[in-house]
Amino acid sequence: xxxxxxxxxxxxxxxxxxxxxxxxxxxxxxxxxxxxxxxxxxxxxxxxxxxxxxxxxxxxxxxxxxxxxxxxxxxxxxxxxxxxxxxxxxxxxxxxxxxxxxxxxxxxxxxxxxxxxxxxxxxxxxxxxxxxxxxxxxxxxxxxxxxxxxxxxxxxxxxxxxxxxxxxxxxxxxxxxxxxxxxxxxxxxxxxxxxxxxxxxxxxxxxxxxxxxxxxxxxxxxxxxxxxxxxxxxxxxxxxxxxxxxxxxxxxxxxxxxxxxxxxxxxxxxxxxxxxxxxxxxxxxxxxxxxxxxxxxxxxxxxxxxxxxxxxxxxxxxxxxxxxxxxxxxxxxxxxxxxxxxxxxxxxxxxxxxxxxxxxxxxxxxxxxxxxxxxxxxxxxxxxxxxxxxxxxxxxxxxxxxxxxxxxxxxxxxxxxxxxxxxxxxxxxxxxxxxxxxxxxxxx
Amino acid sequence: xxxxxxxxxxxxxxxxxxxxxxxxxxxxxxxxxxxxxxxxxxxxxxxxxxxxxxxxxxxxxxxxxxxxxxxxxxxxxxxxxxxxxxxxxxxxxxxxxxxxxxxxxxxxxxxxxxxxxxxxxxxxxxxxxxxxxxxxxxxxxxxxxxxxxxxxxxxxxxxxxxxxxxxxxxxxxxxxxxxxxxxxxxxxxxxxxxxxxxxxxxxxxxxxxxxxxxxxxxxxxxxxxxxxxxxxxxxxxxxxxxxxxxxxxxxxxxxxxxxxxxxxxxxxxxxxxxxxxxxxxxxxxxxxxxxxxxxxxxxxxxxxxxxxxxxxxxxxxxxxxxxxxxxxxxxxxxxxxxxxxxxxxxxxxxxxxxxxxxxxxxxxxxxxxxxxxxxxxxxxxxxxxxxxxxxxxxxxxxxxxxxxxxxxxxxxxxxxxxxxxxxxxxxxxxxxxxxxxxxxxxxxxxxxxxxxxxxxxxxxxxxxxxxxx
Numbered sequence: 001x002x003x004x005x006x007x008x009x010x011x012x013x014x015x016x017x018x019x020x021x022x023x024x025x026x027x028x029x030x031x032x033x034x035x036x037x038x039x040x041x042x043x044x045x046x047x048x049x050x051x052x053x054x055x056x057x058x059x060x061x062x063x064x065x066x067x068x069x070x071x072x073x074x075x076x077x078x079x080x081x082x083x084x085x086x087x088x089x090x091x092x093x094x095x096x097x098x099x100x101x102x103x104x105x106x107x108x109x110x111x112x113x114x115x116x117x118x119x120x121x122x123x124x125x126x127x128x129x130x131x132x133x134x135x136x137x138x139x140x141x142x143x144x145x146x147x148x149x150x151x152x153x154x155x156x157x158x159x160x161x162x163x164x165x166x167x168x169x170x171x172x173x174x175x176x177x178x179x180x181x182x183x184x185x186x187x188x189x190x191x192x193x194x195x196x197x198x199x200x201x202x203x204x205x206x207x208x209x210x211x212x213x214x215x216x217x218x219x220x221x222x223x224x225x226x227x228x229x230x231x232x233x234x235x236x237x238x239x240x241x242x243x244x245x246x247x248x249x250x251x252x253x254x255x256x257x258x259x260x261x262x263x264x265x266x267x268x269x270x271x272x273x274x275x276x277x278x279x280x281x282x283x284x285x286x287x288x289x290x291x292x293x294x295x296x297x298x299x300x301x302x303x304x305x306x307x308x309x310x311x312x313x314x315x316x317x318x319x320x321x322x323x324x325x326x327x328x329x330x331x332x333x334x335x336x337x338x339x340x341x342x343x344x345x346x347x348x349x350x351x352x353x354x355x356x357x358x359x360x361x362x363x364x365x366x367x368x369x370x371x372x373x374x375x376x377x378x379x380x381x382x383x384x385x386x387x388x389x390x391x392x393x394x395x396x397x398x399x400x401x402x403x404x405x406x407x408x409x410x411x412x413x414x415x416x417x418x419x420x421x422x423x424x425x426x427x428x429x430x431x432x433x434x435x436x437x438x439x440x441x442x443x444x
Numbered sequence: 445x446x447x448x449x450x451x452x453x454x455x456x457x458x459x460x461x462x463x464x465x466x467x468x469x470x471x472x473x474x475x476x477x478x479x480x481x482x483x484x485x486x487x488x489x490x491x492x493x494x495x496x497x498x499x500x501x502x503x504x505x506x507x508x509x510x511x512x513x514x515x516x517x518x519x520x521x522x523x524x525x526x527x528x529x530x531x532x533x534x535x536x537x538x539x540x541x542x543x544x545x546x547x548x549x550x551x552x553x554x555x556x557x558x559x560x561x562x563x564x565x566x567x568x569x570x571x572x573x574x575x576x577x578x579x580x581x582x583x584x585x586x587x588x589x590x591x592x593x594x595x596x597x598x599x600x601x602x603x604x605x606x607x608x609x610x611x612x613x614x615x616x617x618x619x620x621x622x623x624x625x626x627x628x629x630x631x632x633x634x635x636x637x638x639x640x641x642x643x644x645x646x647x648x649x650x651x652x653x654x655x656x657x658x659x660x661x662x663x664x665x666x667x668x669x670x671x672x673x674x675x676x677x678x679x680x681x682x683x684x685x686x687x688x689x690x691x692x693x694x695x696x697x698x699x700x701x702x703x704x705x706x707x708x709x710x711x712x713x714x715x716x717x718x719x720x721x722x723x724x725x726x727x728x729x730x731x732x733x734x735x736x737x738x739x740x741x742x743x744x745x746x747x748x749x750x751x752x753x754x755x756x757x758x759x760x761x762x763x764x765x766x767x768x769x770x771x772x773x774x775x776x777x778x779x780x781x782x783x784x785x786x787x788x789x790x791x792x793x794x795x796x797x798x799x800x801x802x803x804x805x806x807x808x809x810x811x812x813x814x815x816x817x818x819x820x821x822x823x824x825x826x827x828x829x830x831x832x833x834x835x836x837x838x839x840x841x842x843x844x845x846x847x848x849x850x851x852x853x854x855x856x857x858x859x860x861x862x863x864x865x866x867x868x869x870x871x872x873x874x875x876x877x878x879x880x881x882x883x884x885x886x887x888x889x890x891x892x893x894x895x896x897x898x899x900x901x902x903x904x905x906x907x908x909x910x911x912x913x
Contacts, residue, residue: 434451
């Protein structure tokens with residue numbers, strides 16, 4: 001598209017059509033994911049891919065005093081191959097919850113900062129939180145029924161001084177880490193996110209019908225409320241859903257670290273969705289200038305993720321406390337080194353590639369470069385979450401198999417299906433947005 | 445940049461100013477004789493500066509034994525003041541660089557003073573590094589210079605050396621940024637100059653600026669490149685300052701959230717200081733039409749946001765200290781809140797986290813007097829934050845027999861007073877001899893944001909008809 005097109009009148013009633021052809025493809029991907037998952041589960045049950053017995057034997061001796069305190073480190077019972085399924089559900093549940101809620105976060109920030117340029121594409125991120133209706137039950141059910149697979153602190157007798165499984169450190173945290181309080185927090189966070197999103201969405205659709213600025217100003221207020229909620233819930237959900245997996249370990253940075261990972265993944269997903277819609281002939285009013293801004297965001301927040309990741313790493317490395325360094329040691333050389341490759345890829349996918357690909361102005365304005373970068377960021381941050389969750393739960397039994405590929409395909413296709421459905425419910429452009437005129441003339 | 449502006453945006457220049465009015469309003473304090481108020485204020489800061497210089501001289505003459513340090517609290521006001529000033533020195537570059545990257549037009553009226561303030565604040569911070577050194581004439585030993593002293597070499601593992609690099613780089617880039625931004629305005633003053641001397645000096649420093657389209661294009665390129673360079677730089681400075689503490693193994697210092705939390709705190713205090721200075725400047729130089737309520741409100745919003753981020757960091761630290769189960773860490777935080785330095789802790793909490801929440805009310809954040817008062821409160825709070833982190837973590841170490849308190853001497857206070865003298869003397873000189881608002885950039889954004897370019901104003905209620913035509 002021409003970089004100099006100063007004005008493309010918005011087709012104010014542009015509606016996305018989720019064609020039967022499109023539906024078929026997404027369903028096909030979903031089915032392929034299910035098939036891969038089933039084959040993967042079958043192979044796991046046959047003990048292929050991993051020698052379960054060997055792992056357990058190696059384990060008992062080696063991990064007696066496991067410091068990071070993941071669920072895998074303690075259990076004297078034999079490792080159960082089905083754990084990998086539940087852990088994968090949890091991993092994808094947390095990862096896609098992030099993408100979904102960042103949609104709301106992005107829109108809120110735009111309203112709060114009174115950003116004009118993004119009004120032209122705000123319908124895309126605005127649709128994302130719909131997927132919370134899928135991830136919420138996944139996380140809730142996995143926690144209720146299989147929580148002890150993921151969280152060491154849910155193990156029986158762990159806080160009971162009389163039990164042989166008693167763990168003094170974990171017992172000390174039980175005021176916060178206990179089943180009831182955890183569930184309350186989870187339900188409250190999802191409830192607040194969904195309520196705020198629904199009321200934002202309602203006003204946004206009402207604005208299309210009735211115009212005026214009343215809805216705009218109430219959306220600013222909802223956005224403000226959401227940012228406050230997100231400021232607290234993002235950190236707490238990071239402690240709950242991810243950091244407490246390695247129950248002994250702690251890092252004050254962790255909340256912002258996980259949030260930065262969610263954030264940049266969400267930005268990449270927004271960009272990729274916009275680009276796909278453009279390829280289908282929609283949203284021609286989104287031009288190179290808007291893409292440039294999205295590219296800048298991905299560039300900047302990839303650097304921000306790296307900053308947070310590196311600061312956390314450097315400070316732990318430098319101070320060299322055993323109870324802190326164990327987290328990185330486990331990922332670098334522990335667990336038969338199954339996580340070492342991911343640790344390296346993590347930095348390449350999430351820092352070097354986005355940093356180098358998005359460096360120039362032209363790259364940020366060229367769809368193919370943006371797509372490559374989005375792919376690296378989304379895959380890279382899946383790996384980042386994999387790296388946060390797997391070592392503490394599966395230990396040496398982790399790996400990349402059909403279970404992982406199947407599960408992520410299922411979630412990704414479900415995400416595409418749900419979001420496509422949500423996108424059909426409103427015009428692709430918020431036609432009465434007070435800043436739309438600015439966005440259509442956006443030129444940088 | 446496109447000049448289409450939504451009618452719901454507030455004006456950034458009031459009073460129906462024309463381009464000529466901008467030049468006239470801002471140049472007049474540079475061109476006229478110093479006012480009586482200016483002379484008094486400048487005189488007072490010179491006196492403070494002289495008293496502080498005497499204290500600093502005595503610190504150097506006698507050595508840092510004149511401070512109130514003891515063997516348990518080996519670092520107190522010196523480093524507190526240093527971190528405080530570096531923090532304040534974050535706002536200028538943030539306003540000019542980050543807000544430029546985010547295309548925030550409201551920055552144009554405040555960036556000049558904010559950048560000047562940044563440079564002076566960084567100089568104040570540097571003065572504490574020099575004061576620390578005991579033998580300041582050997583300051584160049586902090587640089588990795590090839591030398592004839594045998595194997596003498598800086599310790600690259602030390603965050604204090606990283607500090608030297610970060611701050612000297614930051615100072616250089618901030619100076620260049622500020623100066624480049626000044627060039628077109630200096631040329632304006634040169635062209636209006638009445639006396640030979642001012643024609644010569646402003647002419648010299650405006651580097652032969654012609655104002656042709658090509659020079660303007662280069663000006664914009666350079667601004668953008670410098671903004672790109674200074675953004676990571678400004679974040680790195682306070683990150684590294686935080687590492688002076690966080691790389692250690694002292695409970696209360698070693699915590700991974702320090703880098704971004706220090707950066708947020710720095711922006712917080714920097715904006716508060718800009719607010720304090722601009723609220724005075726706009727009245728003294730009658731710049732109410734340029735530094736409008738809208739600008740003040742924006743800065744108050746940033747103060748609230750960063751104050752809340754800092755608040756989340758405080759609570760995170762407190763929570764994780766308990767959650768970690770590390771006895772020393774938990775004790776350190778309980779001691780902060782309830783120990784002998786409880787007053788400093790609650791001072792910090794009140795000033796930094798609680799009082800900025802008042803800005804949630806529009807009537808408060810658009811009230812000049814309250815804004816002025818709270819902007820000072822924030823900086824009091826931020827000074828106490830550093831004091832709490834530094835002194836409360838040190839004063840009760842692992843051996844109860846060596847527990848101690850810190851009490852400042854007149855040289856601790858005098859050296860702090862010195863930095864205020866330095867800061868205000870420089871700021872008043874700047875305010876007299878250089879234009880405090882960037883005329884060229886204000887003119888560049890006037891179309892669409894000045895009330896001189898009328899368009900429908902519709903905000904508040906829903907009756908107003910909106911846009912998209």
